Amino acid sequence: MVHKVLRATAEHQLFQVTAAPYVVLDTDLRICGVNPAYLAATGRTLDDLAGTLLFDAFPDNPEDPTATGVRNLAASLERVLRRGTPHEMGVQRYDIPDPGTPTTFRPKIWSPVNSPLTDADGRVVGVLHHVEDITAAHEVLDPPSTGADTWDPARQPPAMLRRAMLAAARYARAHSAWETARTAPGGLPAAGLARRDALWHRIVHAARPAPPAGCADAVCAAAVRALPTVDAAAITLHDSGTTPHHLAVSSPCARRAEELQWVTGEGPSLTAYRSGEPVLVPTVDQDSGRWPFFTDAVCRTGVSAIFAYPLRTATTTLGTLTLYRTRPSPHPEGPPADAPTFADLTTVVLLADLDTEITQQLRVAADAGDINTAIGVLAAAQGISTHDATAWLQATAISKRLPRADIARIVLTRYGV
Numbered sequence: 001m002v003h004k005v006l007r008a009t010a011e012h013q014l015f016q017v018t019a020a021p022y023v024v025l026d027t028d029l030r031i032c033g034v035n036p037a038y039l040a041a042t043g044r045t046l047d048d049l050a051g052t053l054l055f056d057a058f059p060d061n062p063e064d065p066t067a068t069g070v071r072n073l074a075a076s077l078e079r080v081l082r083r084g085t086p087h088e089m090g091v092q093r094y095d096i097p098d099p100g101t102p103t104t105f106r107p108k109i110w111s112p113v114n115s116p117l118t119d120a121d122g123r124v125v126g127v128l129h130h131v132e133d134i135t136a137a138h139e140v141l142d143p144p145s146t147g148a149d150t151w152d153p154a155r156q157p158p159a160m161l162r163r164a165m166l167a168a169a170r171y172a173r174a175h176s177a178w179e180t181a182r183t184a185p186g187g188l189p190a191a192g193l194a195r196r197d198a199l200w201h202r203i204v205h206a207a208r209p210a211p212p213a214g215c216a217d218a219v220c221a222a223a224v225r226a227l228p229t230v231d232a233a234a235i236t237l238h239d240s241g242t243t244p245h246h247l248a249v250s251s252p253c254a255r256r257a258e259e260l261q262w263v264t265g266e267g268p269s270l271t272a273y274r275s276g277e278p279v280l281v282p283t284v285d286q287d288s289g290r291w292p293f294f295t296d297a298v299c300r301t302g303v304s305a306i307f308a309y310p311l312r313t314a315t316t317t318l319g320t321l322t323l324y325r326t327r328p329s330p331h332p333e334g335p336p337a338d339a340p341t342f343a344d345l346t347t348v349v350l351l352a353d354l355d356t357e358i359t360q361q362l363r364v365a366a367d368a369g370d371i372n373t374a375i376g377v378l379a380a381a382q383g384i385s386t387h388d389a390t391a392w393l394q395a396t397a398i399s400k401r402l403p404r405a406d407i408a409r410i411v412l413t414r415y416g417v
Helices: 004-011 013-017 036-042 069-083 135-141 159-182 190-207 212-226 252-264 268-275 292-299 339-356 358-382 386-400 404-414
Strands: 022-026 031-034 109-118 124-133 232-237 245-249 279-281 305-312 317-325
Touching: 004 013, 004 022, 004 031, 004 109, 004 124, 013 317, 022 036, 036 124, 069 109, 069 124, 212 232, 212 245, 212 339, 232 252, 232 268, 245 252, 252 268, 252 292, 252 317, 268 279, 268 305, 268 317, 305 339, 317 339, 358 386, 358 404, 386 404
Parallel strands: none
Antiparallel strands: 022 031, 022 124, 109 124, 232 245, 232 317, 279 305, 305 317
C-alpha cells in the first residue's frame, strides 16, 4: 500500500505540472509516482513504470561493462533513506532503454538529486528523485577527450560548469515549450510574433544570470522594466486549501497588497486564480463593490491600479502574476498591451526553474496542511476557538524553539490523527 505522504506528493499540483522530471519512490525503491516531465525525458509511459522497482525499469546498459549508473544511484538513494538528508549526485552517465527497441540503450548524461520524504513523525518514508537530462549541454561544455562515447565515472566537472549545464538544459526546455506554443495553429501574426520574441528574450535574459531561488525575483524586476506604467509586480503560487506562497515581489507595496488579499480572503489575484481569467482594475478606489474589505485596506497602501493574470498551463492554474500601479493618474489607464503575453511567458520560464525549489514547495504545502489540521483538532478536543488554538500553537512553538509544523505534528500524534 502506498504511504499517504508519497501519494500526496505524487498528486500535488506542482509535481504534476513542473517541466522538471520527478519520480516518487518508496523505501523499497518501488516507483509510486512519476510526473509527465519524467515520462517525456525517458520515453516511457505511466503503465510501464507505476509499481515497478526502479532498477527493473532502468537497469544498467548490458553492453557497457563500465556502467556505474545503478551502483551510484542505489548508493545515493540508500544514503538518503538512511540519513534523511538530500544528496546531489553531480553528473552521472546512465544509459536508458530505447522504448522503440528495448534491447538497445540510448546514451544519456544526467544530473540527479535525491531528497527524503518524511511522515508526520519525521520518519523517512520515501525519496523524491529528480533528474535533469544534460546530455546535449555536457557534449558541448565538457566533451570527453578520448572519444565521443568515453565516460570517466571518477571525473566530475567543476561546480560552475555543472551549474552551466543545468541552466542550459532548463532554458532549452523552456524555449522548446515556447516554440511549440508560438507555432501552434491560430498563432499571432508576424508583428505580434516579433514583439513576443522580444519579450521572451527580455524575460529569459533577466532570469538567466539569477541564482535558482532568484529566478522569480528577476522576472518580477523584468516586468517593472519592460511593461510601461507598471510600478511593482508579484508572483504568487496558490494551491487549494493552503496558504498562498509569495514566490517573488518587487516592492514592499506589492508584498503588502498580496498579503492583504490572503488576510481578507478576497481581491484581484485570488479572483484571477480561482476563475483562470485576468482581472483588471484600473481604478482601485472605485471598485469597492467586488472586494469591500480588501479595497478599503489596499487603498491605504497607495495602490491605484491592479492587473492580475493567472499563470496557466494546459491543465491547471498555478498562481498569478499581479501588476501594480502606484502613480495616481487623472485619466485611468488599462493594463500595458503586452501584459497578457508577459504572463504567458512567465509561466514557461518559471516551470523551467521551479525544479530547484519544488521540494521546498511540497514541504511548505505539507506543513500548512498539518498546521491547519492540528488547529482544528485542538479546537475540537479542548473546546476552544480556532483563534485560541492558533495562538496556543504559536506560543508553544516559540517557547520550545521549534517550528510550528513540528508542534502541529506532535499534536496530531497525541490525538491519534
